Amino acid sequence: MRNAGTVLLLSTLLVGVLAAAPAMAALEAPALITSAGQSPGALMVRVLADQAGVANVYDATAGLDQLAGAKSLIIVVGASMKGLGAAGIDVDQEFARIESLLVEATSRGIPVVAMHVEGAPRRGSTSDDLSVLVLEYADHAIVRADGNEDGFFTRLAEEHDVTLQLVERTAEAGAVLKTLYGN
Template identity: 45%
Template sequence: MRKNIILVLALCFLLSPVAFAYKNAGENSPPFELPNLITSAGQSADVQMASVLAKRAGLNATLKKTATAEDLENIKTLTLVFGASLKGLGAAGIDVDQEKERVRELVSEAKKRDIPLLCLHLGGEARRGQLTDQLITEFLPFAQMAIIVKSGNHDGFFSKICEENNISLVEVEKTVDVLTPLKDAFK
C-alpha cells in the first residue's frame, strides 16, 4: 500500500511538469480561429490593407467592408479595422450614424455567438481623429486583442482602453509589421 502511494506520488511529481506545460500551452495558444471576417469600422481604405496582410499571412479571411450580422454565419473570428473616412463613408453610401449602428449590431451579434473580436488600427497617428476615436472608444472594449501601428497610440489612447478592459495590445512600427502578430494570433 505504502509502495503504491509512493508510486502514485512519484508519478504525480513526474507528470506535473507535463500537466503544467499543457496548461501553459492552453494559455499561450493563439486565441483566434479561422474563418475570419474582416470589416471596417469607419470605412477607411485601411481595411483593404488588413485584407492583404491576412492573405500574406495565409489566413482564410473574407473582406466585407459593410458586413452585417448575417455575414457572421460560420465565422469564428471577427476582425474590426478602425479608421474613419468621410470619403469612404460616402463611397459606401452611408453616414456616420448608420456606420456606428452597423458595427454596433455586428459586434453585439458576434458577442452573442461567442465569436472573438480582433481589432486593428493600421493608419497610425494620421488615422486618428474625433470620429475614429469615437469608434475605438465604443468598440475596442469588446476585443480580445488589438494590433496597432505604434504612432496611433502616441497619447496612450489604446493603452488606456486595453488596460481597463484587460485586452492584449500589440504595437508595431509600420503597417507591414502587423503581419507577424496577426499570423501568430490565429490557431
Template identity: 35%
Template sequence: MKRTQSWIAKISAVVVAVFGLAMTTANAVEPVKAEFPVLVTSFGQAPDGNTITVLAKRIGAQLTYDTLATPEKVKEFKTVIVSIGVSLKGFGAAGVNLDTEIARAADILKVAKDDNIKVIGFHIGGEGRRDQMSDKIIETYAGDFDTLVVYKDGNQDGIFTKIAQEKNIPFIELEKLPQVSEVLKQILK
C-alpha cells in the same frame, strides 16, 4: 515576482535585439488566436481592412473581406477582424455615415458576443486615422474587442493602452508597420 518580471524584461530585450521586433504588449494577457473562417470588416470605412486581407493571403490565410458586413453575415464566421478608422470619402462611396457605422458596429459586437465569435481590432492607419470621428468609434467600441493591435503612431496619446489596461484586453503595439504581417502570423497560425 519582481525577479520574474525582471527576467521577462531581459528576455524581451534579447528578442527585440535579435529579431528586430519592437512590438510591445501592454499587459500580460495572451492575444487570442483566430478560428477559421475569418471575416474582415471595417468600422469607419478606411481601407485598412483590404491591407490586412492581402497581407494575410501572402502568409497563406484566406480571409473574407466585406467592408459593410451585416450582423447576419458575421454569424457565418468564427472570428471577425475589424479595421478601425474613419474615411469620410469612404463613407460617401459606401453610402454610410458615422451614425449608421456606429449602429452597425454595435449590432456586430452584440452578435459576436451572443454567438461567442472572437473579435480582433486593428488600428493601423496611424495618426491619420485619429480624427474626431475615428476617436468616437475607438472610444465607444475598442473596449469590446478580444484583442487590440495598434500601430504606435496612432497611439501617441496612449488611448489604446489605457482602454486595453482598463478592460484587460490583450494588446499589441507595433513600432513599425511591417510588423502587421508578424502579428497576423501569430494570430492566424
C-alpha cells in the same frame, strides 16, 4: 517617435508580445474582416491576412449575415468621410452596424480583434469614438504605434482588459496576425 530608441523599444515590445502570444489559444479562421469607418485600413488588413495565410472573408460594410460562417471577427478602425460617402453610409449608420456586429459576435462567442493600422493620420474624433466602441468588445487589439503616441489605445486596452500589440509599421501587423491565428 521614429527615432532609433523608439524603434528599439517597440521592436522589443513586439518581440515580447510575439513570444508571449503562443501561450494564448490561437484564433480560428475564417475571419470576417470589416471596416469601422470605411477608411482603406480594412483592405490593407485583408492583404495582410492573405499574406499571413489567415482564411478570411472581406466585406467593408459587412452586416450580421456575413457573420454566419465566421469563427473570428476583425474590425479595422479608421474613419474616412470620403470612404463613408462612397459607401453611402453616414456616421450614425456606421456606429449602428458595428455595434450590432460586436453584440452578435459576443453573444455567439466569436472572438473580436480590433485593428488600427493607419497610424496617427487616421486618428480623429470619429475614429476615436469608433475605437472606444470596438475596444469595449475586443479580445485583442493590434495598433500601429504612431497612432498611440498619446497612449489612447493603451488606456482603452487596460480599461477593457484587451491584449494590445503595438507595431511600428503596418506590414508588421501581418506577423502578429499569423501568430494570433497559430499559422
